[in-house]
Amino acid sequence: MLVGITILLVFQLVGEVTAYFLGGFVPGPVIGMAMAAIVLTLTKGSAFLQPAHERTIDTSKAILANLGVLFVPAGVGIIQHLDLIRDRGFALMAIVLLSTVITLTVTVWVFILVKRLSGGYAND
Amino acid sequence: MTDGLWVYLATSPLLWLAGTLVVWLAATGLSGLAPGNPLLNPIMISIAAIATVLCVTGIDYATYFEGAQFIHFLLGPATVALGIPLFEKLSLVKSNLVPMLSALVVGSFTAVGSTVFFSDLFGFSPEVVASMAPKSTTAAVAMAISSGLQGDPALTAAVVVLTGICGAIVVTPMMNAMRIKDFSARGFAVGLASHGIGTARAYSVDPVAGLFSGIAMGLNAVLTSLIVHLFL
Structure with missing residues (x-):
């Protein structure tokens, strides 16, 4: 657990440093995510790094299995905007709902249609 | 006492x-x-x-x-942790690369464009519109984008969470109603529209959906930060 969380934090740290030099438009943790995938792929099969790989995978699975709880603290921040929600809550909800439904629909159909056109379902 | x-x-x-x-x-x-x-x-x-x-x-x-x-x-290390399923299922990701990138570009423009269009329509102030524009991206990125656009990052955080919950609630009934059975496509859509909260939902439904959702969240964070100023 300690080895796994240390490896994840180091990737995040390297990601943050990279993000700083890139001007900050790509978030550090997202760079860390890409780096983790790349480094694990490049070092796959190394007997020396095998235990570190396994611990990183185990820790990641434990975190991802409880991903939802990590959004609760930020979400509770909604209590700072109760006045806006009281005055314009309906419009706010309508925008969020409409935009989310449209985005989900457009994204999933572009994915499916391009996959179909490029023969991605040929084996189904 | x-x-x-x-x-x-x-x-x-x-x-x-x-x-x-x-x-x-x-x-x-x-x-x-x-x-x-x-x-x-x-x-x-x-x-x-x-x-x-x-x-x-x-x-x-x-x-x-x-x-x-x-x-x-722990949101930071959790985002890094999304790279691990990416590594474990790399061949599945590679074989879906073209559909993924197409859906990313169209989806990202749709997410920002529809938000700005509807917020203008409902007569919100430019500050609120700027705060809402990046609402499909993960909270930390959305707040950074919002403050760069003279929005209110605290309001952005609240709208981001609302968007996440909304997507997590509607995605399964919507996808079932549209008879979409490809969990890579379903996951990608919910990660793009509803960031980490959508991804948490996707993982609870199907591991492949969770994988593609995490990738979509990461890619959309990058693309949104590049395109959002085109709408404002």
Whole structure:
């Protein structure tokens, strides 16, 4: 657990440093995510790094299995905007709902249609 | 005597850290009673329960966050952790590269464009429109984009969470109604539209959906930060 969380934090740290030099438009943790995938792929099969790989995978699975709880603290921040929600809550909800439904629909159909056109379902 | 204890505990980080975890466990237990029912979303239940307690007891958000920040902090390593399924299923990702990138570009423009269009239509101020524009991206990125656009990052955080919960609730019934069975496509759509909260939902439905959702969240964070100023 300690080895796994240390490896994840180091990737995040390297990601943050990279993000700083890139001007900050790509978030550090997202760079860390890409780096983790790349480094694990490049070092796959190394007997020396095998235990570190396994611990990183185990820790990641434990975190991802409880991903939802990590959004609760930020979400509770909604209590700072109760006045806006009281005055314009309906419009706010309508925008969020409409935009989310449209985005989900457009994204999933572009994915499916391009996959179909490029023969991605040929084996189904 | 008990008043003194409450005053002591209510301002200590321990109460709100332990409280958030206990509420979360209770909420997941509750949603486990009706597995697959998206309305019993444990994130929404937990936020509603804690927000109610804070409002009733008059504890401000800053005091709450002093305890809850230890949970909030793990969002960073959790984002890095999304790279691990990416590594484990690399060949599956590679074989879906063209559909993914096409859906990313069209989806990202749709997410920002529809948000700006509807917020203008409902007559919101430019500050609120700028705060809402990046709402499909993960909270940290959305807040950075919003402050760059002269928006209000605290409002952005609230709208981002609303968007996440909304997507997590509607995605499964919508995709089932459209008869979409490809979990890579379903996951990609919910990660793009509803960032990490959508990804948490996707992981609870299907591991492949979770994988593609995490990738979509990462890619959309990058693309949104590049295109959002085209709409404002």
